[in-house]
Amino acid sequence: MEKDSVIFDDMLKLKETVIFIRKESIKGNLVAKDSIAVIAGIEEGEVEPLLARMLDFPEFIELKRISDSEGNEYIYSGSEMTDRYVEILMGLKNKDMLKLIAETVRYESKKYPRPTRADLFTKKPYSINLEELRELLDSLSEESDYRDLKFTEASNGTRFIYSEQYMTRFYATKLAEWYEVLQYETP
Incomplete structure (x- = not known):
């Protein structure tokens, strides 16, 4: 029973993170990978496995990752924001x-x-x-x-x-x- 609770909690964190990313994309904002730990309420070391898990679900396939010239990584929803718009945002970040x-x-x-x-x-x-x-x-x-x-x-x-x-x-x-x-x- 405890294992089911942990799986449910992980899925809830995953879903809340995806919803947050989609909402920010609708507003025209990229989500910094560094901020996901706070958003999902997890440790820094759990961010990458969480993002990797997103790729296992077809309903999250539109989520994309991009890095700026300094290596900072961002996530956005490709169904809410065009790649061209993201290129513009990255150009602004790269100054x-x-x-x-x-x-x-x-x-x-x-x-x-x-x-x-x-x-x-x-x-x-x-x-x-x-x-x-x-x-x-x-x-x-x-x-x-x-x-x-x-x-x-x-x-x-x-x-x-x-x-x-x-x-x-x-x-x-x-x-x-x-x-x-x-x-x-x-x-």
Whole structure:
């Protein structure tokens, strides 16, 4: 009977941890592996076996692990948060803002294809203040790793960034004009 109680208690801790991870993912937050001991009410040494046990259950298959540049590990729910969003969060944690901006612009230029509004990076989850963003964008052209990133403007002055690996200047400029001006003028 005592063994059944221990198994039930372990399952309860496992389920509560998974629910917490899913709720945090819905909010757009990653859960640090280091915080799981507190969340589950277990010892530090029990965290890894708990996480490994999650993989034994098909209903928890969407849980994913990722590490930042310093080796800190995080867990999130892949059904509540896209991998692309997690890449953005990891870029923010790694504090390499130029790389994050470049990856975002290249991703949008290739995937959609579309130029990226420069002021996107002032909004969540990026939340870069305007002055810092100006400095970052000014330094883009100085870095050899980012030479493919170019700027264009719509006729209303809105600045866009695109990657010439995936888009021509002509195409990026026409799309910028469409997004900012023409779509609102066309009935």
